[in-house]
Amino acid sequence: MIELKNIEKNFVSNKKVVTAVRDVNLTVPAGEIHGVIGYSGAGKSTLIRCVNLLEQPSKGQVLIDGKDLTKLSASGLRKVRSKVGMIFQHFNLLKTVTVYENIAIPLKLAGVPKKELDARVQKYLQIVGLEDRATNYPAQLSGGQKQRVAIARALSLEPTILLSDEATSALDPETTDSILDLLLKINRELGITILLITHEMNVIQKICDHVYVMENGSVVEQGSTIELFTNPQHATTRKFLNTISQRQLSDSLIDSLHVTGDVTRLTFIGASTGQPALAEISKRFAVTPNILAANIIELKNGIVGNITVHLEGDNAAREQALQYLEQSGIQVEQLGGLVYA
Structure with missing residues (x-):
């Protein structure tokens, strides 16, 4: 040691x-x-x-x-x-x-x-x-x-x-x-x-x-x-x-997407990376996921997936969808109004 x-x-x-x-x-x-x-x-x-x-x-x-x-x-x-x-x-x-x-x-x-x-x-x-x-x-x-x-x-x-x-x-x-x-x-x-x-x-x-x-x-x-x-x-x-995952979107890409409102980063760990989570919330709730960036990283001891997404829908539906994702073992991070870090 x-x-x-x-x-x-x-x-x-x-x-x-x-x-x-x-x-x-x-x-x-x-x-x-x-x-x-x-x-x-x-x-x-x-x-x-x-x-x-x-x-x-x-x-x-x-x-x-x-x-x-x-x-x-x-x-x-x-x-x-x-x-x-x-x-x-x-x-x-x-x-x-x-x-x-x-x-x-x-x-x-x-x-x-x-x-x-x-x-x-x-x-x-x-x-x-x-x-x-x-x-x-x-x-x-x-x-x-x-x-x-x-x-x-x-x-x-x-x-x-x-x-x-x-x-x-x-x-x-x-x-x-x-x-x-x-x-x-x-x-x-x-x-x-x-x-x-x-x-x-x-x-x-x-x-x-x-x-x-x-x-x-x-x-x-x-x-x-x-x-x-x-x-x-x-x-x-x-x-x-x-340097290995697109956690931050460039200003030019943000401008080209014409997205307004809050953006969310979803982090999938291990078994959760195989879930069709976005398809599920689009069926269960009145939201439409708009994927802005996504990647899967294979680590020595596990798999991590990241999706940066904008959910289109009213506030109540978005909140319900995000709660469902968290309950499914997915990390949810609100990035705010297109503020990336």
């Missing part, structure tokens, strides 16, 4: 103290995948580097399985770090040696016997799907294959925790999906706890159990992934969600 308590990290720049991370508390239970999302400069890279003390926190505690890394001796810290793997955006492979050697080098440094070393390299090459690339050099690989080598290298010391520092941000969407599928496989089959940072909401969407939203060095919102996707509270969270 990873636990950060009141973490603060300060840097000195031009004789001024700059706080990159302030009072962050974070807990990742064993076996889960948690994500930290934020825009550039939010402090997320500094935060994840505090987890294995690549950055020494200015204040606070870093606990791995109950041990406070900030109080360990150098040898004690090395022992804990051997159980914390890390992958990076730019792979950090040695260009002059083969894929096999890139994975084997940390094992050699750790004193792993030759026979066991070979078995581990072959094992993790197979896990990442590159068993036929052992003798290739990094220049002969695609970006996705290079990242798979980096993942195999991180796994070779058989860590219980894997840290991911923007590991997919240099990859195209299709390759990103394949790497995320691999991380899910690693988590599921090897039981490795994963903490990742990203600025891509689709990464959070696909593999995370829990998410932390950072801004200006602080965590401004956190919760289970499904909670944040269905009921975001902070403006930054809503901005991120708008």
